[in-house]
Amino acid sequence: MAITGVCTPKGFRAAGLHCGIRKNQTKKDLALVLADAPCAAAAVYTQNKVYGAPITVTRAHLANGVAQAMLCNSGNANTCNADGVEKAETLCDMLARAAGIDAGDVIIASTGVIGQPLTLDPIQAAMPSLVAAASAQGGEDAAQAIMTTDRAIKQASAVCTVDGVPVTLGAMAKGSGMIAPNMATLLCFITTDAAITPPMLQKALTEAVADTFNMLIVDGDTSTNDMVSALASGLAGNPVIDRDGPALAAFTQAMRGMAEGLTRAMAKDGEGATKLVTCHVTGAPDAAIARAVARAVIASPLCKTAMFGADANWGRVLCAIGYAPGDFSVQHVAVDIASAAGRVAVCRSGRGVPFSEEEAKTILNPDEVTWHIDLGLGVAAATAWGCDLSYEYVRINGDYRS
Amino acid sequence: MAITGVCTPKGFRAAGLHCGIRKNQTKKDLALVLADAPCAAAAVYTQNKVYGAPITVTRAHLANGVAQAMLCNSGNANTCNADGVEKAETLCDMLARAAGIDAGDVIIASTGVIGQPLTLDPIQAAMPSLVAAASAQGGEDAAQAIMTTDRAIKQASAVCTVDGVPVTLGAMAKGSGMIAPNMATLLCFITTDAAITPPMLQKALTEAVADTFNMLIVDGDTSTNDMVSALASGLAGNPVIDRDGPALAAFTQAMRGMAEGLTRAMAKDGEGATKLVTCHVTGAPDAAIARAVARAVIASPLCKTAMFGADANWGRVLCAIGYAPGDFSVQHVAVDIASAAGRVAVCRSGRGVPFSEEEAKTILNPDEVTWHIDLGLGVAAATAWGCDLSYEYVRINGDYRS
Numbered sequence: 001m002a003i004t005g006v007c008t009p010k011g012f013r014a015a016g017l018h019c020g021i022r023k024n025q026t027k028k029d030l031a032l033v034l035a036d037a038p039c040a041a042a043a044v045y046t047q048n049k050v051y052g053a054p055i056t057v058t059r060a061h062l063a064n065g066v067a068q069a070m071l072c073n074s075g076n077a078n079t080c081n082a083d084g085v086e087k088a089e090t091l092c093d094m095l096a097r098a099a100g101i102d103a104g105d106v107i108i109a110s111t112g113v114i115g116q117p118l119t120l121d122p123i124q125a126a127m128p129s130l131v132a133a134a135s136a137q138g139g140e141d142a143a144q145a146i147m148t149t150d151r152a153i154k155q156a157s158a159v160c161t162v163d164g165v166p167v168t169l170g171a172m173a174k175g176s177g178m179i180a181p182n183m184a185t186l187l188c189f190i191t192t193d194a195a196i197t198p199p200m201l202q203k204a205l206t207e208a209v210a211d212t213f214n215m216l217i218v219d220g221d222t223s224t225n226d227m228v229s230a231l232a233s234g235l236a237g238n239p240v241i242d243r244d245g246p247a248l249a250a251f252t253q254a255m256r257g258m259a260e261g262l263t264r265a266m267a268k269d270g271e272g273a274t275k276l277v278t279c280h281v282t283g284a285p286d287a288a289i290a291r292a293v294a295r296a297v298i299a300s301p302l303c304k305t306a307m308f309g310a311d312a313n314w315g316r317v318l319c320a321i322g323y324a325p326g327d328f329s330v331q332h333v334a335v336d337i338a339s340a341a342g343r344v345a346v347c348r349s350g351r352g353v354p355f356s357e358e359e360a361k362t363i364l365n366p367d368e369v370t371w372h373i374d375l376g377l378g379v380a381a382a383t384a385w386g387c388d389l390s391y392e393y394v395r396i397n398g399d400y401r402s
Numbered sequence: 403m404a405i406t407g408v409c410t411p412k413g414f415r416a417a418g419l420h421c422g423i424r425k426n427q428t429k430k431d432l433a434l435v436l437a438d439a440p441c442a443a444a445a446v447y448t449q450n451k452v453y454g455a456p457i458t459v460t461r462a463h464l465a466n467g468v469a470q471a472m473l474c475n476s477g478n479a480n481t482c483n484a485d486g487v488e489k490a491e492t493l494c495d496m497l498a499r500a501a502g503i504d505a506g507d508v509i510i511a512s513t514g515v516i517g518q519p520l521t522l523d524p525i526q527a528a529m530p531s532l533v534a535a536a537s538a539q540g541g542e543d544a545a546q547a548i549m550t551t552d553r554a555i556k557q558a559s560a561v562c563t564v565d566g567v568p569v570t571l572g573a574m575a576k577g578s579g580m581i582a583p584n585m586a587t588l589l590c591f592i593t594t595d596a597a598i599t600p601p602m603l604q605k606a607l608t609e610a611v612a613d614t615f616n617m618l619i620v621d622g623d624t625s626t627n628d629m630v631s632a633l634a635s636g637l638a639g640n641p642v643i644d645r646d647g648p649a650l651a652a653f654t655q656a657m658r659g660m661a662e663g664l665t666r667a668m669a670k671d672g673e674g675a676t677k678l679v680t681c682h683v684t685g686a687p688d689a690a691i692a693r694a695v696a697r698a699v700i701a702s703p704l705c706k707t708a709m710f711g712a713d714a715n716w717g718r719v720l721c722a723i724g725y726a727p728g729d730f731s732v733q734h735v736a737v738d739i740a741s742a743a744g745r746v747a748v749c750r751s752g753r754g755v756p757f758s759e760e761e762a763k764t765i766l767n768p769d770e771v772t773w774h775i776d777l778g779l780g781v782a783a784a785t786a787w788g789c790d791l792s793y794e795y796v797r798i799n800g801d802y803r804s
Contacts, residue, residue, distance in 0.1 A: 047725075048721065048724040048725045049723075049724040049725070049726075049730070049731075049732050050720045050721060050723060050724025050725075050732050050752070051724070077717070079717065079720075080717060080720050080749070080752060080753050080754055081753060081754065082753045113715075113717060114715075114717025114718070114720060114721060115716060115717035115720065115749070115753070115754040116717075116754065117754075224717075224720070224721050224724060301703070301795075301799070302799055305795070305796055305798075305799035305800045306799065306800070308796060308800040309799070309800030309801050311800070311801070313515075313516075314517060315479070315481065315482060315515060315516025315517035315518075315626075316516065318452045318481075318482050318516060318517065318626070319450065319452060319516060319626050321451075321452060322450040322451040322452025322453070322626060323449075323450045323451070323452075324451075328451070329451075330451050330452050347482070347517070350452070350482060351482050351483060351484045351517070352482055352483065352517040352518065352519075389796060389799075390796060390800075391793045391796050391797070393703075393707070393796075394707055394710065394791060394792060394793050394795075394796060395793070396707075397703070397704055397707035397708065397711075397791075398707045398708070398710045398711030398713070398792075399711050399713070
């Protein structure tokens with residue numbers, strides 16, 4: 001059993017099992033995170049105009065800033081279905097009855113194929129065992145149950161000190177395709193034992209997501225169902241974080257660090273990925289341009305295939321920089337490639353500089369590589385994460401529904 | 403020899419040969435289109451902030467609306483090089499001396515790898531033979547010489563009647579990767595024997611490109627070097643088109659039709675493509691939203707891989723519609739898939755409708771398929787063209803420079 005994840009903070013139990021939404025009986029498809037008591041709650045949601053029924057229901061449930069459980073199925077997105085909202089509400093009712101909590105305190109999520117009606121029977125049949133199985137050791141089962149095309153289980157935890165009191169955060173996440181940042185573009189469930197008000201929890205979450213999950217691109221497709229939510233049990237015993245200040249800053253920093261780790265894990269597990277690719281932009285005139293440039297390079301199919309081929313084709317990086325949104329000069333652009341195997345300059349003042357192709361190939365061979373881009377215009381910086389584009393991405397997505 | 407192309411209109415000769423920029427001696431790499439006399443000229447250019455030296459030079463040369471020749475090499479983009487502009491100017495001088503024309507009347511273009519210095523020697527050595535070879539039968543050689551990863555030669559022609567006088571247009575184009583519309587994102591050289599002023603030629607060209615080349619996406623990467631240019635010899639003998647009116651409309655319509663044919667040819671020849679995919683959007687509240695939706699669906703890697711797998715995964719289409727820029731409702735969306743093998747409804751009012759997966763697979767099997775999307779909100783329409791995403795795209799671009 002994992003010792004890090006949604007059950008690491010005090011006050012949370014979790015479970016995950018196979019209920020039958022998926023045909024493959026060895027793949028868990030239903031996850032639960034249950035808090036001992038109602039928690040301060042917050043979430044950020046996909047900005048896609050087409051969004052899943054679970055998003056509609058969760059948004060309504062979190063209007064009061066309180067929730068006690070997270071329920072998530074994989075294998076079906078419950079999106080673009082006529083009866084989606086009704087079924088999502090029914091799922092919350094089932095859990096509420098089985099767990100003795102308020103249906104309005106359930107965060108509901110679904111992930112999988114869009115546009116196929118969700119069958120409730122297997123979930124209804126499994127609900128009592130799901131609730132009974134919830135324990136402090138259930139985090140890994142839950143993390144397995146939310147996976148779709150993910151190859152790796154994604155869990156994390158973090159600790160920080162708030163007014164002298166140790167506070168713990170935990171999380172599980174899924175995501176390896178249909179990923180492009182737009183406020184929230186994947187599923188991540190965060191728990192913490194911090195005592196914090198819902199508005200401050202929302203603020204910490206929004207800030208942490210902006211620099212992490214929102215800077216992740218696998219394929220450029222912003223999903224319909226993605227959500228990052230957080231529950232805070234308050235059991236750490238810290239003075240309640242109820243305003244801006246050092247306590248909120250420390251908490252936000254811990255959440256950002258945890259989210260960055262999960263972001264990197266998702267990039268590395270991107271559909272078909274053989275490499276984690278990081279793009280670090282410095283010297284930008286403002287943060288928006290820094291982010292736009294980092295995201296353009298990470299999203300470019302031509303930069304991605306070059307990374308798959310370990311080809312230092314920096315001209316494609318310049319091309320992506322040039323079409324990144326925003327009005328800025330490209331005269332001073334400097335580009336380096338780097339990895340554990342070394343670092344080499346490939347472009348200065350927007351023009352190529354001589355470098356050894358052999359050395360560059362060696363640097364691009366490891367499974368984690370970085371483009372360092374300095375625009376030479378200012379002091380703003382940003383980092384984006386993604387992966388290469390391989391044959392395997394095409395195989396996975398040419399054959400997803402079967 | 404081709405009977406359709408840049409030499410179809412009166413007053414143009416062309417040639418294409420292998421000069422040695424490319425190592426492969428069987429691949430032509432230098433193209434020339436030469437007019438008998440100075441022509442009215444116009445062009446649209448890539449909007450990438452990083453653009454090739456040939457773009458800088460051509461823009462300056464076309465400031466007076468007059469040109470007499472188009473010179474284009476493949477194998478090297480002459481972009482992001484310290485001496486790029488100087489070398490592009492030198493190439494124009496070489497051609498001017500060899501052909502007895504003004505260097506300021508040369509439209510210069512380069513396409514290929516970005517950021518590698520261009521070697522002028524092989525071009526200089528070949529220039530006399532290139533000019534000597536220019537003939538009314540040289541259109542196909544020229545069209546071959548501008549190709550990079552293109553598999554098919556792309557030529558077209560069109561005829562229209564201007565004030566009772568037959569006017570002819572011809573064109574050659576290249577493009578199969580690094581294609582995403584942003585004013586002009588490929589190379590296309592258009593000739594015509596119409597008598598038309600440079601401002602009216604520019605207007606016709608800009609309008610024709612907006613509905614055709616600008617609605618083409620292969621991979622979402624807007625190239626640094628792309629340009630569509632036009633030369634009008636005036637030899638058709640029509641009354642000069644010098645204002646808005648039926649004559650300009652007829653000419654623009656002919657150019658648009660020719661450009662649409664080349665756009666479809668480029669989509670079909672997209673890097674690694676096995677299918678030409680068209681997205682036809684109707685019922686949009688305005689033209690901008692119609693275009694944004696059509697482009698989002700065509701650009702989506704998940705929609706592209708689904709087409710490669712002949713999978714009617716319409717949920718991915720809804721997802722792409724939902725993240726298309728613009729503020730509009732998705733409540734009334736209707737989606738059909740169609741091809742020569744039939745047509746089937748897969749979504750109504752934003753929700754799935756029952757359909758036969760077997761029938762859908764049959765419809766998606768041919769090498770030309772169409773998504774019909776009706777937003778149910780207004781009367782604006784748009785069409786975008788692209789292709790599927792295959793293993794071959796990854797192979798080509800993981801290994802481009804070697």
